[in-house]
Amino acid sequence: MKTRMLFFIRCTMLASWFVLCAAHAAGYETAQTLSPLPKPFAAPDFTLQGEDGKTYRLSDYRGKVVVLNFWATWCPPCRYEMPSMERAHRKVQGENIVLLAVDVGESEDKVFEFTGQFPVTFPLLLDIDGAVIQKYPVIGLPTTFVIDPRGIITHRAIGSREWDDEKMLAPLRKLLKP
Amino acid sequence: MMKKYPGNIRCYDIFAAIRQVTLAAVMLSVAMPVAAVISTGTDAETGLPYWEVVEHGVSIRLVQRLPDQTRGFFQARGFSIADAELIAQSCVFQTVFKNVAPPSDPGVIEYNLDEWIVHVAGAQRRMKTREDWQKEWSARNAPKAAQLAFEWGLIPTRQTYRPGDYNWGMSLFSLVPGTSFDLDVVWRQGGERHAARMKRVVCAPDVHVSPDTP
Numbered sequence: 001m002k003t004r005m006l007f008f009i010r011c012t013m014l015a016s017w018f019v020l021c022a023a024h025a026a027g028y029e030t031a032q033t034l035s036p037l038p039k040p041f042a043a044p045d046f047t048l049q050g051e052d053g054k055t056y057r058l059s060d061y062r063g064k065v066v067v068l069n070f071w072a073t074w075c076p077p078c079r080y081e082m083p084s085m086e087r088a089h090r091k092v093q094g095e096n097i098v099l100l101a102v103d104v105g106e107s108e109d110k111v112f113e114f115t116g117q118f119p120v121t122f123p124l125l126l127d128i129d130g131a132v133i134q135k136y137p138v139i140g141l142p143t144t145f146v147i148d149p150r151g152i153i154t155h156r157a158i159g160s161r162e163w164d165d166e167k168m169l170a171p172l173r174k175l176l177k178p
Numbered sequence: 179m180m181k182k183y184p185g186n187i188r189c190y191d192i193f194a195a196i197r198q199v200t201l202a203a204v205m206l207s208v209a210m211p212v213a214a215v216i217s218t219g220t221d222a223e224t225g226l227p228y229w230e231v232v233e234h235g236v237s238i239r240l241v242q243r244l245p246d247q248t249r250g251f252f253q254a255r256g257f258s259i260a261d262a263e264l265i266a267q268s269c270v271f272q273t274v275f276k277n278v279a280p281p282s283d284p285g286v287i288e289y290n291l292d293e294w295i296v297h298v299a300g301a302q303r304r305m306k307t308r309e310d311w312q313k314e315w316s317a318r319n320a321p322k323a324a325q326l327a328f329e330w331g332l333i334p335t336r337q338t339y340r341p342g343d344y345n346w347g348m349s350l351f352s353l354v355p356g357t358s359f360d361l362d363v364v365w366r367q368g369g370e371r372h373a374a375r376m377k378r379v380v381c382a383p384d385v386h387v388s389p390d391t392p
Contacts, residue, residue, distance in 0.1 A: 033341050074331070105327055
């Protein structure tokens, strides 16, 4: 009897320990990280039409920090992070930090439909045939690159982030300091 | 040989058990990484079943997608009814692969879907990836816009995640709706190979709701 009880206690404690470890490992909150690239490289230049009808050329932003986001309206994490990008855009106005979001493979109408639900005031560019995304090392959406004032890609984030978080903005501001 | 304690000292047994289990736990945590925890349940967002592997710093979750969801999604992206049907009947899951290690952890996680193995009815095979499908869409003359949406809609074949990175994407297992299978998932963490088996994963059934359905 005593042996059986001892066995039961041991099993219960061991099981609890495993459950605790599992819960800790799950950690569903995505970390607010912006990984520096081990090998920074020059951002491939491009010219794209925006959803607003204007033409945008990446190299026109030389001297500024550019947050370049590749996304699509059907991609849940892309949609999730867009409001935080808009808040970040408003937060950094006048700081020489710009946000550009490149929609991959969708029409102007699709993007317009999206902005009806989530108003965005920074440029939304249309890479309708996917020619621009092919120039960048993007494997999944969303992927965001940070380009320094010299046009060098220094950081990358795969998946969504809360872009208006000071933890995310600090490395961008740091790039502006010579 | 069983150790004998005086019959009236029950507490001694309990404390001894605590000591032994704690010692075993410490030894286990030092000697080997935490074993993968595989769970299943209902995804809070979609209300559909999921299967998940969680290990230190890694979370891989497969959530069922109903064939009707997939049909609608790909028809809206320019695929013909026949091509959208082909995808919808291919056992599609929404896959979420995350590096959930704390930012202080320099651990890089890599995977390659070519290493993942599907076990079904005693047979095994690898997954059909973006590259395999690309050939198929070219042969079937699918519109370019549709091909692009398909390519970016699928989970990448290979990826490298730093802490905080993750992807969502569809995985297609080329099985009939309702089929049950096991899946070996493989990844590398800091260069070290890890693997886990998700058992009895079930493709969503193809439910056709008619106006007469109660």
